[in-house]
Amino acid sequence: MSKRHPIIAVTGSSGAGTTTVKRVFENIFRREGITAAVMEGDAFHRYTRVEMKERIAAADREGRPISHFGPDSNEWEALEGQFRDYGRQGRCKSRFYLHNDREAQPHGQEPGTFTPWQDIAADTDLLFYEGLHGCVKTPQVDLARHVDLKIGVVPIINLEWIQKLHRDTRERGYSTEAVSDTILRRMHDYVHYICPQFGETDINFQRVPVVDTSNPFIARDIPTAGESMTVIRFRNPSGIDFPYLLSMIDNAFMSRANTIVVPGGKMDLAMQLILTPMILRLMDMRRAQHS
Secondary structure, eight states: OSSSEEEEEOOOTSSHHHHHHHHHHHHHHHHHHHOOEEEEEGBBBBOOOOHHHHHHHHHHHHTOOOOSSSSGGOOHHHHHHHHHHHHHOOEEEEOOOOOOOHGGGGOOTTTEEEEEEEESSSOSEEHHHHHHEOBOOOEEEEEOOOOOOOOOOOOOOOHHHHHHHHHHHSSSSSOOOHHHHHHHHHHHHHIIIIIGGGGGGGEEEEEEEEESSSOOOGSSSOGGGEEEEEEEEEOOOOOOOOHHHHHHHHHEEEEETTTTEEEEHHHHHHHHHHHHHHHHHHHHHHHHOOO
């Protein structure tokens, strides 16, 4: 952790909704005049799309699991190195993984490839990471220890699968069968590397639908915000003004001493109310270190 160069990480699995949370942070940064360096977790995949397909085929022949969730397919040591560099000096490198033609065309590259590594912009106030592995801990790496504010985005698993199925079939051109195979292939790594991160996070936002999602593979629509509740768990509830949150968010209630539940349509408001003062505290500590 670094008071001088703070790092915020939003972590969640594919289709969990971390991109939506990213937009909330962007609004806070813009409103508060905060300049953030943005780092995408997909930048630290180890293989291009073509290379990954080759690794998956080989792993299937050998009867062993491999997925984008696990260590074999990611550069976690490189990611930890960039976190460390930013915490020490406010500078690091990143790149982009180009998911589709729309993202790839401006770079003159093929989808499923990476842009070259580049230095992030100078003179940023903080580093903002959004992706799969912002809080991973293994015997080899400990990403969580470098992060000052750790946010988990964790819809219940059926909802997560529905969101992934709709995104990957409608936006990325995959078949339902291909997405289902990916979900199955990732399960070992999901259990061992994705789930444990949510024990490291400072706050978890878990979206829970209140409509039937029993069979996510035949769901015609993603449950709307109005058909959901959001469970917000604080690792350390000390200093959280729960009476204020309850007064500001209609129909919110507390389910445990460290947990507040809000209507799904109020999730953005809840995030703004909860995260803005936390980010401003990081900025106050940063300014104190630079004075």
